[in-house]
Amino acid sequence: MTVSRAFKRDSSVSRETRDAVLRASEDLGYVFDSTAASLRSQRTDFVAVTIPSLNNANFADTVRALSEGLSARGLQILLGYTNYDIHEEERLIEQLLRRRPEAIVVTGGKHTDRARQLLRNAGIPVIETWDWPDEPLGHVVGFSNAQSVREMVDHFVTAGYRRIAFIGGDDDRDTRGVERRAGFIAAMKAHGLDASRLIAAGAPPISMREGADAMGRLLDSAPDTEAVICVSDLPAFGALSECQRRSIRVPDQMAIGGFGDYEIGAVCVPSLTTINAFAYDIGRKAAELILAIRDGKPNVDAPARIVIHPELILRQSSR
Amino acid sequence: MTVSRAFKRDSSVSRETRDAVLRASEDLGYVFDSTAASLRSQRTDFVAVTIPSLNNANFADTVRALSEGLSARGLQILLGYTNYDIHEEERLIEQLLRRRPEAIVVTGGKHTDRARQLLRNAGIPVIETWDWPDEPLGHVVGFSNAQSVREMVDHFVTAGYRRIAFIGGDDDRDTRGVERRAGFIAAMKAHGLDASRLIAAGAPPISMREGADAMGRLLDSAPDTEAVICVSDLPAFGALSECQRRSIRVPDQMAIGGFGDYEIGAVCVPSLTTINAFAYDIGRKAAELILAIRDGKPNVDAPARIVIHPELILRQSSR
């Protein structure tokens, strides 16, 4: 017991005893066993996190913020990777819950029925992010992807663009991408414009290369297009590069809008008009929420609805 | 026991019994407790992985490959994030080892003495990656960063460039960056060239923005520079963008080389000469090694030395 107390800096163990214990541990090569501690104390200090893809600077920012916020309080992130597939997500959630995390942060608000069931029964805080679900499972730190893109369309129309295309994924696996496309279509129709210039660029996540290819096809099939909105900055940059290869001037002959405010959009020439979804803030606020619930703050009984307000950033790739 | 066996698909439990158990579990909302299983069986199915930064497509590729390779066999990755600091790495390794992972994959070959001690005493396979350590702790899946950059310098010199600069970090935290700079200096000296054009771009990881700033300072202070080699493709792209802003033609007036073969280098205009370090392969081979050791393959008694051969990729940003 004294060893146990010494390791968790319990005040009731004297300074000398603690130092002696730690010194002896070092000599013996003893390493504390969190597995046993977790089993007995029923506290694992794990927080489970699912993201669609590791190779995405936006999600990586969210995870970084979570990691920074939680590790300061001794919480470890258990990261899983759904590959933009809600069935894969279901399997993953089941695996993760077996580790008895103290909270779970999921990306998106669309899940299989069984995944919803598992999350609801888990008895731990559930936080949905990067989305604004109709029927949240618990807490939410997110925003409406459709609404964000609608604002960009509104801006483009106000700036005088009429023949606007959308470059996105070619299946419905990326639910945030689907939402963004839906927002594009709704906004175009609201303006009485043709919303049929939809270019399928590939399976999510859409890469720069796929964005470039899609732009090539768009230019071939509908050369009178005046502007294009992309599901993220990565295909947007690819589209920009294709314009450069074809000596099409941006924004004079073609305006381009992205999503996510990736670093590349700020640095490239011309820089990219985009939407900043505050990926880091999403993770930071989710971490703060988890810690607040853990500390039993009285005002966290009701599920939190933390709204992120994505910001339209106007840069050189559009008028 | 029957429940336990049913859950791990033990052949000695009959099909009907197993189905009945699983059905009942679903009804009751039972979730298997991996913590207890880990404690008793002394198998956690965790593999610990430390990387400097999550927000780096190269390391993300390595982790993705590890994740894909290991999850197929039921192994979960426990990811930690050192922020390019070996003291942070030490703390992280200590935390991770408490979870009793079955193997640990670390990025880099430089560690604190205590970290080395902890890793050696852990009694699990240790794999160092992305480096070629003088005194490996165990297994290695990596390459010499210095040697890779030396080859790029050799190519640049052969192509006729003489006044070549290097853009890298301004401290020694990123040990791979330090190695690359050392390779640059050694190669320049071997050619009898001036190796003093070293531009410090900031703290690692060096961003595109910092690469652009560094290029600006280089152009101001040493306008006769003919070529620049960057510690990664991200500052290399930033440098390229700065040249575009200043209407400096690449590669005619300035050649640029990067490192890492990030997607952006292949897509941007002009595309970037770079070095492909096969990030995904590093993770894949590390995963294969872990599985082979786990299966007790007879030929894995000696520590593995798996050499990755980074490939110089010549593109439009250099002659």
Add this chain to the structure above:
DNA sequence: ACACGAAATGTTATCGATAACATAAACAGC
């Protein structure tokens, strides 16, 4: 019907830290 081996199910003790409780040591005050 019986024996016998294989298949299926059951019992008990255990992994290692810790909650809950018990006790000992140290330090007051009078």
Add this chain to the structure above:
DNA sequence: GCTGTTTATGTTATCGATAACATTTCGTGT
């Protein structure tokens, strides 16, 4: 010195799945 209180250390049972071993059930051959 004695009592009361604080501070420090010790004991025991426990978390839940499973290794090792034990027992029962089942199928087959005779």
